[in-house]
Amino acid sequence: MKRSNHAKLPKKAYLLISVAALVMSWANMGHAMGKEITIHIQNVTSGVILTPPLVAITKRPVTPFFKVGEPASEGLAKLAEGGDRSDLISDIETYRRAKVADPSVYSNPILPGEIVSVTLTNVKPSDYLHFGSMLLPTNDAFAGLTNIPVIKLLKFHKGVKAYDAGSELNEETCITIPGPQCGGEGFNEEDGEGIVHPHAGIHGEGELSVKSYNWGNPVAVIKAEYVKKGK
Numbered sequence: 001m002k003r004s005n006h007a008k009l010p011k012k013a014y015l016l017i018s019v020a021a022l023v024m025s026w027a028n029m030g031h032a033m034g035k036e037i038t039i040h041i042q043n044v045t046s047g048v049i050l051t052p053p054l055v056a057i058t059k060r061p062v063t064p065f066f067k068v069g070e071p072a073s074e075g076l077a078k079l080a081e082g083g084d085r086s087d088l089i090s091d092i093e094t095y096r097r098a099k100v101a102d103p104s105v106y107s108n109p110i111l112p113g114e115i116v117s118v119t120l121t122n123v124k125p126s127d128y129l130h131f132g133s134m135l136l137p138t139n140d141a142f143a144g145l146t147n148i149p150v151i152k153l154l155k156f157h158k159g160v161k162a163y164d165a166g167s168e169l170n171e172e173t174c175i176t177i178p179g180p181q182c183g184g185e186g187f188n189e190e191d192g193e194g195i196v197h198p199h200a201g202i203h204g205e206g207e208l209s210v211k212s213y214n215w216g217n218p219v220a221v222i223k224a225e226y227v228k229k230g231k
Contacts, residue, residue: 035121035122035123035226035227036119036120036121036122036123036226036227037057037119037120037121037123037150037224037225037226037227038117038118038119038224038225038226038227039055039101039117039118039119039120039129039131039153039222039223039224040115040116040117040222040223040224040225041053041055041110041115041116041117041118041131041220041221041222042110042113042114042115042116042220042221042222043110043111043112043113043114043115043219043220044113044218044219044220044221045112045135045215045219046112046113046215047112047212047213047214047215048112048135048136048137048138048213048215048219049109049110049111049112049135049136049137049179049180049181050109050110050133050134050135050136050143050219050220051079051083051085051109051110051133051134051135051136051179052083052085052103052106052107052108052109052110052133053085053101053106053110053116053118053131053132053133054079054085054088054089054092054100054101054130054131054132054133055100055101055106055118055120055129055130055131056089056092056098056099056100056101056129056130056131057098057099057100057120057123057127057128057129057130057150058092058095058097058098058099058127058128058130058147059095059096059097059098059124059126059127059128060128061128061147062092062095062098062128062130062147064146064147065088065091065092065130065132065144065146066132066142066144066146066163066165066196067196068163068195068196068197068198069195069196069197070195070196071166071194071195071196072140072165072166072167072195072196073087074087075087075088075090075091076088076132076142076165076167076196077140077165077167077168077187078186078187079132079133079134079142079165080134080140080141080142080163080164080165080167080168081134081139081140081165081167081168081178081186081187081188082134082178082185082186082187083133083134083136083178083179083186084186084187085103085132086103088132089103092130099120099121099122099123101118101120106118109136110133110220119227123150124150125149125150125151125154126149126150126151127149127150128147128148128149128150129145129148129149129150129153129222129224130145130146130147130148131143131144131145131146131148131160131222132144132145133220135162135199135215135219136177136178136179136180136181136182137174137177137179137181137182137208137213138170138177138199138202138213139168139169139170139171139172139176139177139192140164140165140166140167140168140170140192141162141163141164141165141199142162142163142165143160143161143162143163143218143219143220144160144161144163145158145160145222150224153222153223153224154224154225154226156223157221157222157223158221158222158223159217159218159220159221160218160219160220160221160222161198161217161218161219162198162199162201162215162217162218162219163196163197163198163199164192164193164196164197164198164199164200165192165196166192166193166194166195166196166197167191167192168188168190168192169190169191169192169193170192170203170205171205171206172202172203172204172205172206172207172208173206173207174206174207177208181213182207201214201215201216202214202215
């Protein structure tokens with residue numbers, strides 16, 4: 001039997017080829033320098049409104065803007081109590097090459113069942129997404145994601161859970177809740193439960209109807225796709 005003239009590649013060479021193939025796959029998804037990506041956000045509740053969202057991309061994992069079991073920052077409290085994302089945007093913009101969706105462009109709330117699409121430029125699959133939005137009508141509930149790899153969102157949708165910022169008591173009275181359903185106050189400096197934790201939903205103890213406004217998790221679904229040119 002004739003032997004092949006081609007020598008066998010060493011195992012290390014096969015490993016290098018595999019790594020190169022993975023890198024090429026990522027490059028094909030987003031090109032070496034990245035390109036436009038659209039983040040689709042759907043409100044999957046039946047009666048809750050999501051405030052205009054914070055949507056941001058960072059090149060690497062950064063300090064999370066919330067952690068379960070820890071106190072909320074003032075920026076998170078402002079988002080969760082009044083839908084004000086400005087402090088969190090400022091925090092994220094301090095990171096090198098961070099990209100934040102222009103709040104003047106994405107200024108509308110997301111109604112139940114509605115899908116909002118946010119486009120950002122020069123994004124790679126290896127980047128990380130951050131998302132935050134207040135739930136209305138609540139005292140300090142928010143939907144949040146932080147440090148989620150973009151490559152995961154390109155392949156699968158991601159459910160977003162509701163959290164309690166723990167910065168305001170859940171009185172469920174309209175005087176303490178902003179937005180179109182109640183029209184009350186937004187952020188205040190009073191204390192709540194003290195730590196971020198999974199939200200237990202509306203209990204109907206104040207003026208809010210459980211039938212109209214309670215929810216199950218997830219409260220939102222997020223998916224990503226690259227913008228195809230020439231269509």
